[in-house]
Amino acid sequence: MNGFEIYKKMDDDVQAIYRSRILTEILLSLNEGSRKLSQLREITGSTSQALIPKLRKLEADHLIETKEHEYFLTQTGKIVASGIADSFVTFWTINKFKHFWLRHYLEGIPSPLLKEIGCLYESEVLKNRGMKILNVYNNQLRMLKEADHIYGISSVVTKGYADSISERVKEGISIELIVPFHVAEELKQSPYVEKLAALKSYKNFKLMLMNEDIKVGLIVTDKRLSLNLYKKEGVEYDISTGLFSSDSKAIEWGERLFWYCKGKADFTKFQ
CATH class of the missing domain: 3.30.870.10 (Endonuclease Chain A)
Incomplete structure (x- = not known):
């Protein structure tokens, strides 16, 4: 099975993360370390009402967990968040130096x-x-x-x-x-x-x-x-x-x- 076929089979889960700014920002933020709800509000610029359903979805998908009012990535969450972070850094690097890459x-x-x-x-x-x-x-x-x-x-x-x-x-x-x-x-x-x-x-x-x-x-x-x-x-x-x-x-x-x-x-x- 190639990457495209996997994407089509998992489109709901995968697209949900990339479509949602809040989901993406939560994962990228937690990739740097644990966060409290108040910190996630500040980082994402969102209200608790907007954040909590997203956090519950990530918990249901076993990508994050809570301990003593702080949110952490699970081990599988770390893999997903790291992959997302790497993809953004790659795209950023390609775009930042696009003329250099295109001419060489x-x-x-x-x-x-x-x-x-x-x-x-x-x-x-x-x-x-x-x-x-x-x-x-x-x-x-x-x-x-x-x-x-x-x-x-x-x-x-x-x-x-x-x-x-x-x-x-x-x-x-x-x-x-x-x-x-x-x-x-x-x-x-x-x-x-x-x-x-x-x-x-x-x-x-x-x-x-x-x-x-x-x-x-x-x-x-x-x-x-x-x-x-x-x-x-x-x-x-x-x-x-x-x-x-x-x-x-x-x-x-x-x-x-x-x-x-x-x-x-x-x-x-x-x-």
Whole structure:
């Protein structure tokens, strides 16, 4: 049974929640913690007469319960409320950055990470424009300079990136980088091959080869996330626009993306 068929079979229960502002707000509020009736009145802007029938419905559906005049989510209620909250955050993130998503190649992001794209809602899109022709690049270099550890997926290589990475490695910062084949070929050329040779003895540096073409550019540190994508057609890497965040959920999302790709990478060829 697919999602549409399930929706049709459960339409009364499912639609009742999404149709009702009060039901939705009660569940989202209780997803943050227990509430008294007076608190729910304040949060929803509704009267007790409007709230009580909704609360009784949620109790009848075993989604909430009361203890000492406070309302709590049941275990199944927590699952439902969390799913509702996640769906709203996902829609919000898609809408907030809709021009960024529409103009870029999302197929480069693995499906499991796309499903969690709501984690990026506390981000901002930076662009190169006007006098800030290197805005994205300079922000990324600043990230590298301020980091205490660095994970990266590189779809492009520049002398500035290479110099920053080399400097941080020599300072003792732990750095792990993943590159696709086309970047690996560039790294075999001067001046990159010499820089790599100088880093071979550093145990805090790992350079790994991805066994497939990567269509993302990622820098994730202990402090910030930077995400670049290919343009819509999936041919040209977009260095002029990037998504940046210092939010902990976004950073964790970036780490999961890195570890997902690392599971498909091979670093023995660079040792």
